[in-house]
Amino acid sequence: MCADSDVEFSESWILIWIFKYQSRFRHSEVSISSLIGFFSQVLKDTDSKRFANFPSSSYSAKKLLRIDKTTKTYAVCLKCNNLYKIGEILGQNEQVMEASPGLKCSRVEFPKHLMKKYRKVCREKLLKNVPVNNGYIKRPRIVFPMPDLKTQIFTMYQRPNFE
Numbered sequence: 001m002c003a004d005s006d007v008e009f010s011e012s013w014i015l016i017w018i019f020k021y022q023s024r025f026r027h028s029e030v031s032i033s034s035l036i037g038f039f040s041q042v043l044k045d046t047d048s049k050r051f052a053n054f055p056s057s058s059y060s061a062k063k064l065l066r067i068d069k070t071t072k073t074y075a076v077c078l079k080c081n082n083l084y085k086i087g088e089i090l091g092q093n094e095q096v097m098e099a100s101p102g103l104k105c106s107r108v109e110f111p112k113h114l115m116k117k118y119r120k121v122c123r124e125k126l127l128k129n130v131p132v133n134n135g136y137i138k139r140p141r142i143v144f145p146m147p148d149l150k151t152q153i154f155t156m157y158q159r160p161n162f163e
Contacts, residue, residue, distance in 0.1 A: 075140035079124035
């Protein structure tokens with residue numbers, strides 16, 4: 001626990017146990033957020049002064065404990081499942097005044113095939129136009145969050161019976 005954290009030890013062990021429970025039994029963020037909200041309500045009903053700063057959601061609990069799971073988010077082609085960095089396909093000007101077709105997938109399945117008909121480009125649309133008050137904003141049609149390597153390795157080593 002960080003020395004400058006606002007959480008007292010008597011409260012932090014509950015949150016740490018809940019997050020270990022989530023990791024061990026592979027619960028979703030929604031269920032853990034509900035569990036933290038339930039614990040928050042029960043603890044505040046028990047002693048409202050002592051547990052006044054106890055978080056009511058998983059987001060506020062992670063913020064309080066300074067747990068940061070950084071993930072990279074990619075845009076995905078619906079046809080060939082190719083990944084694209086969102087920053088590269090959106091570019092600088094992501095707001096347009098009228099609906100436009102958007103960027104298309106540039107993956108070639110067999111780029112070195114001798115027959116030209118097998119070297120076709122995917123050309124599936126990657127972006128969609130989302131209407132806003134003064135035009136449209138381009139957003140990926142589907143996104144894929146990928147946790148960083150450190151988190152993946154840590155999760156792999158924490159599995160039961162891992163040797």
